[in-house]
Amino acid sequence: MSKGSGVKGTDETGPSRRQLLMGGLAAGAGLAAGGLAARSAAAGGEKLITEIQDWNRYLGPGVDEQPYGAPSAHESHVVRRNVAWLTADPKSSVNFTPLHELDGIITPNGLCFERHHGGIAEIAPADHRLMIHGLVETPLVFTMEDLRRFPRENHVYFLECAANSGMEWRGAQLNGCQYTHGMVHCVMYTGVRLQHLLEEAGLRTNARWLLAEGADASAMTRSIPLEKALDDCLVAFSMNGEALRPEQGYPLRLVVPGWEGNMWLKWLRRLEVGDQPWHQREETSKYTDLLADGTARRFTWQMDVKSVITSPSPQKPVTHGRGPLVVSGLAWSGGGRIARVDVSIDGGRNWRTARLDGPSFTKALHRFYLDLDWDGSELLLQSRAIDEHGFVQPTKNELRAVRGENSIYHNNGIQTWHVKADGTSENVEVS
Amino acid sequence: MSKGSGVKGTDETGPSRRQLLMGGLAAGAGLAAGGLAARSAAAGGEKLITEIQDWNRYLGPGVDEQPYGAPSAHESHVVRRNVAWLTADPKSSVNFTPLHELDGIITPNGLCFERHHGGIAEIAPADHRLMIHGLVETPLVFTMEDLRRFPRENHVYFLECAANSGMEWRGAQLNGCQYTHGMVHCVMYTGVRLQHLLEEAGLRTNARWLLAEGADASAMTRSIPLEKALDDCLVAFSMNGEALRPEQGYPLRLVVPGWEGNMWLKWLRRLEVGDQPWHQREETSKYTDLLADGTARRFTWQMDVKSVITSPSPQKPVTHGRGPLVVSGLAWSGGGRIARVDVSIDGGRNWRTARLDGPSFTKALHRFYLDLDWDGSELLLQSRAIDEHGFVQPTKNELRAVRGENSIYHNNGIQTWHVKADGTSENVEVS
Numbered sequence: 030m031s032k033g034s035g036v037k038g039t040d041e042t043g044p045s046r047r048q049l050l051m052g053g054l055a056a057g058a059g060l061a062a063g064g065l066a067a068r069s070a071a072a073g074g075e076k077l078i079t080e081i082q083d084w085n086r087y088l089g090p091g092v093d094e095q096p097y098g099a100p101s102a103h104e105s106h107v108v109r110r111n112v113a114w115l116t117a118d119p120k121s122s123v124n125f126t127p128l129h130e131l132d133g134i135i136t137p138n139g140l141c142f143e144r145h146h147g148g149i150a151e152i153a154p155a156d157h158r159l160m161i162h163g164l165v166e167t168p169l170v171f172t173m174e175d176l177r178r179f180p181r182e183n184h185v186y187f188l189e190c191a192a193n194s195g196m197e198w199r200g201a202q203l204n205g206c207q208y209t210h211g212m213v214h215c216v217m218y219t220g221v222r223l224q225h226l227l228e229e230a231g232l233r234t235n236a237r238w239l240l241a242e243g244a245d246a247s248a249m250t251r252s253i254p255l256e257k258a259l260d261d262c263l264v265a266f267s268m269n270g271e272a273l274r275p276e277q278g279y280p281l282r283l284v285v286p287g288w289e290g291n292m293w294l295k296w297l298r299r300l301e302v303g304d305q306p307w308h309q310r311e312e313t314s315k316y317t318d319l320l321a322d323g324t325a326r327r328f329t330w331q332m333d334v335k336s337v338i339t340s341p342s343p344q345k346p347v348t349h350g351r352g353p354l355v356v357s358g359l360a361w362s363g364g365g366r367i368a369r370v371d372v373s374i375d376g377g378r379n380w381r382t383a384r385l386d387g388p389s390f391t392k393a394l395h396r397f398y399l400d401l402d403w404d405g406s407e408l409l410l411q412s413r414a415i416d417e418h419g420f421v422q423p424t425k426n427e428l429r430a431v432r433g434e435n436s437i438y439h440n441n442g443i444q445t446w447h448v449k450a451d452g453t454s455e456n457v458e459v460s
Numbered sequence: 461m462s463k464g465s466g467v468k469g470t471d472e473t474g475p476s477r478r479q480l481l482m483g484g485l486a487a488g489a490g491l492a493a494g495g496l497a498a499r500s501a502a503a504g505g506e507k508l509i510t511e512i513q514d515w516n517r518y519l520g521p522g523v524d525e526q527p528y529g530a531p532s533a534h535e536s537h538v539v540r541r542n543v544a545w546l547t548a549d550p551k552s553s554v555n556f557t558p559l560h561e562l563d564g565i566i567t568p569n570g571l572c573f574e575r576h577h578g579g580i581a582e583i584a585p586a587d588h589r590l591m592i593h594g595l596v597e598t599p600l601v602f603t604m605e606d607l608r609r610f611p612r613e614n615h616v617y618f619l620e621c622a623a624n625s626g627m628e629w630r631g632a633q634l635n636g637c638q639y640t641h642g643m644v645h646c647v648m649y650t651g652v653r654l655q656h657l658l659e660e661a662g663l664r665t666n667a668r669w670l671l672a673e674g675a676d677a678s679a680m681t682r683s684i685p686l687e688k689a690l691d692d693c694l695v696a697f698s699m700n701g702e703a704l705r706p707e708q709g710y711p712l713r714l715v716v717p718g719w720e721g722n723m724w725l726k727w728l729r730r731l732e733v734g735d736q737p738w739h740q741r742e743e744t745s746k747y748t749d750l751l752a753d754g755t756a757r758r759f760t761w762q763m764d765v766k767s768v769i770t771s772p773s774p775q776k777p778v779t780h781g782r783g784p785l786v787v788s789g790l791a792w793s794g795g796g797r798i799a800r801v802d803v804s805i806d807g808g809r810n811w812r813t814a815r816l817d818g819p820s821f822t823k824a825l826h827r828f829y830l831d832l833d834w835d836g837s838e839l840l841l842q843s844r845a846i847d848e849h850g851f852v853q854p855t856k857n858e859l860r861a862v863r864g865e866n867s868i869y870h871n872n873g874i875q876t877w878h879v880k881a882d883g884t885s886e887n888v889e890v891s
Contacts, residue, residue, distance in 0.1 A: 390819070
C-alpha cells in the first residue's frame with residue numbers, strides 16, 4: 030500500500046534505536062476512514078526504514094540562512110505554468126495557479142496566477158500616486174503614505190479571470206485543473222474602502238460611473254458602476270499580510286469582490302468619476318460574450334457560481350489502491366457564500382453532498398471534500414456548487430444551449446474528470 | 461505632508477497627458493478620516509509627478525519569468541531577522557517575524573519565524589514515516605500518502621514560542637516589535653485530526669499521555685496530555701495552501717492549538733502513547749518557569765492572552781505630521797477568541813476600545829486598529845487584550861509580582877512604545 034522506500038544509512042555497527050523500536054510494527058496500516066476497519070499492509074512487501082536517516086544524524090541549516098523562506102526542493106513542481114501557444118507574447122499572457130497541488134482556501138502569494146497586458150509594471154512605491162478626478166468636488170492625489178492614514182479593512186476574496194475555463198466552451202481541451210480552472214486565486218487583502226476615498230473627494234450629484242486606470246505599459250482601463258464602487262470595493266496594498274506582489278499590482282490594486290479579475294485594476298493610478306461608462310477596448314472588443322446570434326452580452330461583471338475537483342485530477346493521479354480516497358475541490362461564487370457542493374462519481378446521474386471545510390467567507394474560495402471508499406473501479410467525477418442565493422452551477426451543455434460556443438468568457442460549467450482504474454485521469458465531457 | 465518625489469522621465473518633447481490631467485489638482489489632499497475635514501497640501505511644497513513614468517512607458521516582464529513569485533525589490537527590508545548574540549549557534553537559535561511590516565492576520569510562509577534545536581531537517585517526503593506505538597492495540601507506521609487518505613481539516617491558528625517577549629522580564633530591552641514579539645506567526649493549516657490516527661491505532665484503557673518526537677538532528681521530544689491530543693490537535697502537511705516549509709517541519713508537523721510552539725513538533729516522526737509524562741529535557745530544564753522562590757512552574761502549556769501594537773513602533777516610525785494616524789496591532793489568546801482590545805495613548809491611564817477587523821478565529825491572531833487623530837504630541841502607546849473567557853492581559857509589573865524575574869517564558873505583559881513628536885518610538889516601561 031505504501032510506496033516510499035527505506036533510506037539506507039551508513040552506520041552498520043549494529044541495530045539502531047529505530048530498528049529496535051520498529052521491530053514489531055505493522056507498516057502502512059493506518060488506513061481506515063469513515064468506519065473502515067484497519068488493515069495491515071505488513072504482508073504487502075512494505076520496506077521498513079530500519080536505520081537512522083541523514084536528517085536525524087546531521088545538523089541542518091540555521092536561522093540565518095533564509096531571511097525570506099522558500100519551499101522545499103522536493104516541491105519544485107508546484108509552480109505557476111503558462112502555455113506558450115496561447116498568446117503572441119508572454120508580456121500579454123497568462124499563467125495558471127497549480128490548484129491540484131494546493132489545499133485549504135489561501136493561495137500562497139508566489140503561486141497566484143498572473144495575467145498581464147503589457148508585462149509587470151515594476152513600480153517604486155515612493156513615486157506612485159493615485160489620482161481621483163472627474164465629477165468630484167475636489168480632485169485629489171494620494172501618495173501611498175496618504176492612503177495608509179485611512180481606516181483599513183481585511184477581507185478574503187477570490188479573484189477569477191473572466192476567461193477562466195474559456196477553452197472548454199468547445200469541448201474538453203486541457204488536461205489538468207491548473208489549466209482548465211487555474212485563473213483563480215484567493216488571498217486576504219488589506220486596504221481602504223474605495224468609498225472613503227470617493228467621499229473625501231466629494232461626489233457630484235450626477236456621478237454614476239468610475240474609470241479605473243493602471244500605471245502599467247498597457248494603461249489598462251475599465252468602467253465600474255459607482256454603486257459597486259461604493260459597496261464593497263477596496264484599494265488594497267497588502268495580500269496575505271505582506272505588500273502586494275509586483276505581478277499583482279504592487280503597490281496598489283483595486284479589489285472588486287466577486288467581479289471578473291480584469292476589473293481589479295493593478296498598479297492603480299487613476300480613478301475618474303463620470304456619468305456614463307467609457308466603452309474602452311477591454312470592455313467592448315474584449316471581456317464581452319459573443320452569442321450564437323452575433324450579438325454580445327456586455328457588462329457581465331459578476332463571476333457565476335462554480336466549482337472544480339482539484340484532486341484526483343489529470344495532474345494529480347491516484348497513486349494508491351482501493352479503499353479510502355480523499356476527493357478534494359474548490360467552490361466559489363461572485364454572488365456570496367457557497368451553501369452546498371454536490372459530488373458525483375458517475376458523471377452526474379447520482380449526487381452526494383460534499384463536506385465543506387474551513388472558513389466560509391463571502392466571495393471567497395470554499396474548500397470541499399468527499400471522503401470516499403473507492404472500490405477501484407473507474408469514476409466520472411463531477412462537482413456542482415450551489416450558492417447562498419440558490420444559484421446552481423450548470424452543465425456545460427446547459428450553458429451552450431443559452432450562450433452558444435462563440436465566447437471565451439464566463440464558463441462556469443460542471444467539469445468532469447474520468448478517473449481510470451489505474452488512478453490516472455482525463456478531462457472528458459459527458460452528454 | 462507627502463514625502464514622495466516626482467519621477468523624472470526622459471521625454472522632454474512637450475506636456476504629457478498626465479501633465480494636462482494634473483494641472484489643477486491639489487496633491488496629497490486626501491487625508492480626512494473619522495470626520496476630519498479634507499485639507500489641501502498643495503501649499504506644502506508637494507512635488508507633482510508631471511511626466512510619464514518608466515513603468516508606464518516600457519513593457520515589463522512576462523508571465524514566463526517567475527514560476528514561483530517573490531516580493532518586490534522595494535520590500536527587501538521585510539525579512540526575518542536573527543540576533544547573533546542570543547545563542548551559541550544559528551543552528552540552535554531563533555529568528556523573528558517582521559510584525560511591524562505586516563497587516564491582516566495571515567503570515568506569509570516565507571516570513572514565519574524559525575526556532576531550531578539542531579538546524580532545519582531537510583526531509584525527502586517519500587522517505588518520511590510517522591510511527592504510533594506504546595499503549596495502543598496496533599502499532600502503526602504511516603507514509604505521507606497514507607496520511608492523505610484520512611479526512612482533512614483546515615484551521616487558522618497562531619503559533620507562539622513560549623520565550624516570545626522573554627527578554628522583557630527584566631525591563632525594556634529590544635527596540636522593535638519584531639524582536640520583542642516576533643516569535644509568533646499565524647497561518648491556515650491543512651491536516652488530519654490526531655484523534656483519527658490514535659483511534660486507528662486503538663488506545664489502551666491506561667493511555668494518558670503522548671510523546672511526540674521530531675526527525676531532526678535534535679530529535680526534539682515533548683509530552684502532551686492525551687486529552688489535548690484528542691481535542692483539537694492536527695497532524696498537518698500544508699500551511700497557507702501549500703506544503704509546509706522545511707523550516708516549519710516539512711513534510712509533517714504537529715499542530716497544538718493555543719499551546720506553546722515548542723510542543724508543535726516539526727518533522728514529526730513518532731508518537732508514543734504512555735500513562736505518564738516522560739520528563740524530557742525540553743520540558744524540565746527548558747520550557748519551565750523558574751519563580752522567585754526557586755521553584756519552577758511546569759507544564760505551562762497554554763499561551764496567555766496577549767497583544768502588541770505593530771505600527772507605530774520602534775521599527776515603524778510615523779513619517780507624517782499630525783492628523784489621521786492608523787494605530788495597528790495584533791492580539792491573540794491560547795484560550796480562544798479575542799473579545800476586545802483596548803488602546804491607551806497615555807501609558808495606561810485612559811483606555812479606548814480598538815476596532816477589531818477581519819476574521820475572528822479561535823486561537824488565531826486578531827488584527828485591531830485605532831484610527832487616531834494625532835495632535836503631534838508624544839504618546840505612551842499600549843494595547844491590552846481581553847479574551848472570550850474574560851482573561852485580561854496584565855501589566856509587566858503585575859506579572860513580576862507573581863512570577864519574579866527569573867523566567868524567560870510566558871511573558872504576556874502589556875508593551876509600551878514611547879512615540880515622540882518626531883515620530884520615532886522607543887521601547888519603554890511605565891510604572
